[in-house]
Amino acid sequence: LAQRRTVRAALAAAPDQPCCRADGTYWISGAFGGIGRHLADYLVQHGGCRSLVLISRSAPTEEQQAWLRQLVTHGVALQLLQADLDDAAAASAVLASCSAPMHGLFHLAGSLDDRPIGDIDAAQLQRVLGAKLGGAWLLHRHAARHAELEHFVLFSSLAALLESPGQFSYATANAGLQLLADQRRQQGLPATVIDWGPWDGAGMMRSLAQGKRSRALRQLAPMAPARGCATLAALLASPARHGHYAVYALAPAAAPSQALPSATASPNDAGGDLLAQLIASETGHAANALDEQATLEQLGLDSVGLIRIRSELQSQLGRSIPVALLLAGGTLAELRQRLAGLQPAAPVQAADAAPAAVTAAQRIPLSPGQFSLWYEQQRQDAGNAYQCAIGWRIDGTGLDIAALQARWDALIAAHELLRATVDGDDQETGPAYVVHAPAAAQAASAIRQQPVQDEAAALAQIADMLAAAPSLHDSFATRVTLLRAHDGTGYLVLSSNHVLMDASAMFYVGQQLAAALCSLPPSDSPGAVAQYRDFAASQRQLGADAVARAASHIAPQLLAQDGSLLRLDLPYERTASPAAAGDSVAMPIWMSAYMRPCSMRLPITACTRSGNWSSNWL
Ligand SMILES: NC(=O)c1ccc[n+]([C@@H]2O[C@H](COP(=O)([O-])OP(=O)(O)OC[C@H]3O[C@@H](n4cnc5c(N)ncnc54)[C@H](OP(=O)(O)O)[C@@H]3O)[C@@H](O)[C@H]2O)c1
Structure with a gap:
């Protein structure tokens, strides 16, 4: 906590501190993406950057070319590298062809392809992991040629820490960045990982529908790009720059507590009203406006939410509810029927006896x-x-x-x-x-x-x-x-x-x-x-x-902080x-x-x- 306070104080005192050397060259992957452009603009206009290498999968569109011309008017030297980071051999060759020095690297390239785990196939996994994690690995290896490197910054997402429906592959890719950064730091190499919350109006989060946002994500507010860039620049200018951080903004109404509603269920209530309240609390919909013909997935529920609801139903109704009853699919109306059809049976059962005594x-x-x-x-x-x-x-x-x-x-x-x-x-x-x-x-x-x-x-x-x-x-x-x-x-x-x-x-x-x-x-x-x-x-x-402790404390800790910059000192080390x-x-x-x-x-x-x-x- 003391360290967090120190970092905050330093940021408040130096909001626009240049984070780039005037003679340095800074590489950005995913440079034409929503955040990439904000970052490049910021580094040039506020960070003191005079030379950029922009890595992009696609050739610039006309609109992007206009943006590049605009960037050049600020006196920056630009080099474009066109590389698909998912294609390791071709991308390595492109990187190796560039003779520019590398004083800082910002790895932003990545893509989303959200889907339930049952629908994930090898191609989807490769697509999502390839650019972000495979790309990070390639850049890590390429960076070994650059003794002058001062910043190696990996753009990760809070999806790696908070529940995020449909984002198994994306969360894995982001968590992998943390492993890579850990490994680099253990080798004495620079590495900064930032788990970002959503950015306002920029990039891949723009199209994420409210119903697809997890309970935790809904407590975050989109962060102004200028604030994200300034926080990053101030971090890079501070002595604490190498580490694992989260940067996000809290929604104004966000409460630190994630308590589920409690309702006094009548002895005859099979859980119907309580069910609606619990679903409403998980999804952000109004309890009395839930579409009875929608499936739980359409209502925006994910597996973690369902398990939480089941737990709450069990404790408030005082009966055991088979997990399959909630996971069997179907509409909300069908689930209500299944719940009503439950025999007033057995109290909650203890878990199956394990082979050895377990505390x-x-x-x-x-x-x-x-x-x-x-x-x-x-x-x-x-x-x-x-x-x-x-x-x-x-x-x-x-x-x-x-x-x-x-x-x-x-x-x-x-x-x-x-x-x-x-x-x-x-x-x-x-x-x-x-x-x-x-x-x-x-x-x-x-x-x-x-x-x-x-x-x-x-x-x-x-x-x-x-x-x-x-x-x-x-x-x-x-x-x-x-x-x-x-x-x-x-x-x-x-x-x-x-x-x-x-x-x-x-x-x-x-x-x-x-x-x-x-x-x-x-x-x-x-x-x-x-x-x-x-x-x-x-x-x-x-x-x-x-x-x-990590599992139970990370999310509340994130949601209780103001989020300007939170150092994530997880209570364990990976070897x-x-x-x-x-x-x-x-x-x-x-x-x-x-x-x-x-x-x-x-x-x-x-x-x-x-x-x-x-x-x-x-
Ligand atoms: N936006 C947010 O709110 C948010 C929140 C948390 C974390 N982040 C992280 O921040 C980073 C940037 O996000 P963003 O919102 O700017 O995303 P974005 O707008 O979707 O941009 C991603 C960029 O990555 C490039 N890319 C994708 N696959 C590639 C590949 N195989 N090889 C090379 N480049 C590839 C894309 O190039 P093409 O144009 O060719 O597709 C695009 O320019 C991502 O790593 C993301 O996970 C973003």
């Missing part, structure tokens, strides 16, 4: 990405879309099962991820995962062995396993099954709960196990594949307690690189695209969800 402090909140996957899994029609399996065929007869079990036990002991189960959703805090003691997890996760006749039988069995939907609640992150055919060939199958574990983590575990089967020692170099995204392990470093073999690190998603098969020479073949064997990749 409240051990419940670790799901990350936004995990929450989205969990949410999808709750929908009645989701099937096992978020449960995945993968298999390895291991040729030869000398399979060492004892070594396999020992390696599996060691992996379980080393990785909290493999000891985690998803905890119930009935608590106010929403779903969470719980990490169990190694002994409890080892006892419950023994490797299952099954004989099979031949490869055809193994494939049929694997297909069955791929189709089955393991329970989210009572299963550990990964189950391991070894099918042994009569000719000695082994088929190692991992079926994983993807709320907890992503594909690269599965590959890592599978490789470790396959190596054990072939009597290879654990790899002593972490290697690219070992650097998997392990939510639980990175959160072990953070401490469950710290994560819970960047694994210390030893088997350690895990949080890996930005885009990096996984660069993961290469490791060079072990094993007769092992991978089998994917489709059930097809792919070519040898190990």
Whole structure:
């Protein structure tokens, strides 16, 4: 807090302090976007900038050319670079072709493509992550050529911290910027990340309809571009410039508290009126003007809002409401009917019994990405879309099962991820995962062995396993099954709960196990594949307690501040690189695209969800 006050005081005293050197060159990506133009204008007219390199995907339109001519009248030297930052090879070549120095870099390029998580495909993810996160990575690498660099500024969004419906990919991209900046600062390199609130009339937020704005976002006011630019310039001129900040304006009527309305429900009220009030409070609509024929999504509700409403209904009505009842879709009128049809039944049930005793402090909140996957899994029609399996065929007869079990036990002991189960959703805090003691997890996760006749039988069995939907609640992150055919060939199958574990983590575990089967020692170099995204392990470093504090305090803290400039000293640090073999690190998603098969020479073949064997990749 003291530091925040210091920064504010410095800003108030020097509103228009030049942040650029007169002999410096400043690069802006996404320069023709809404904020890019404001920023370029500001740097030239108030920041003392005399030389700009503007990176843009598209060639300037006539209107943009007129703006550029106007800029030049202020005596600035301009260079234009046309590069699609999503195309790493071509963009690298364009960047390398520019001989201008780089004293400051402002990375603004990015795009929105909001959609529910169920509609996200690889192309959408690539589009949204490519320019912003992939572009940041490219610029980070390119900046290494410029020893003169003083400012490396990444434009992020509060979407990375606040709930933001439909913005899974966008929030991921912005959160990735924070990881990159952390990494740069750990290497002693300049890095400033700013999580901006909405800018007034500028850029990508302009068209975001009110109904699409989350509860938190509605408490923010659009910020005047001049104020955004001045805050940035003052920050860059201050000694505290390298760090993670949020800059936003609060809506005049915004209350710091996000309390949901409380209503005294009559004993006969099945929740109908209360439901309307809760929806109104989440969406900003008037409770008596809700369209009964609109779907909850059309009313502007997102998954987090729905879970909050369910929690509130449960506590005010004193009864358990199945999560599927709210997530089943349909109109508001249909939801009212479903609620009215509920039997006056059981009081709120405790979550499913976990394999080991769990205290409240051990419940670790799901990350936004995990929450989205969990949410999808709750929908009645989701099937096992978020449960995945993968298999390895291991040729030869000398399979060492004892070594396999020992390696599996060691992996379980080393990785909290493999000891985690998803905890119930009935608590106010929403779903969470719980990490169990190694002994409890080892006892419950023994490797299952099954004989099979031949490869055809193994494939049929694997297909069955791929189709089955393991329970989210009572299963550990990964189950391991070894099918042994009569000719000695082994088929190692991992079926994983993807709320907890992503594909690269599965590959890592599978490789470790396959190596054990072939009597290879654990790899002593972490290697690219070992650097998997392990939510639980990175959160072990953070401490469950710290994560819970972060999750529950960031949003209220943001909304209680005046927002001119808030230093985000999150109550934890991320560490960047694994210390030893088997350690895990949080890996930005885009990096996984660069993961290469490791060079072990094993007769092992991978089998994917489709059930097809792919070519040898190990
Ligand atoms: N506007 C806000 O209220 C707000 C709030 C929080 C954070 N931010 C962040 O601030 C930054 C700028 O936002 P903005 O509102 O100015 O956005 P914008 O008006 O949509 O401009 C984005 C710019 O990025 C460029 N771009 C997109 N994909 C690219 C690619 N693959 N390669 C190179 N350039 C690419 C676009 O070029 P084309 O013209 O060729 O498409 C456009 O010039 C963004 O990173 C955004 O996340 C904005």
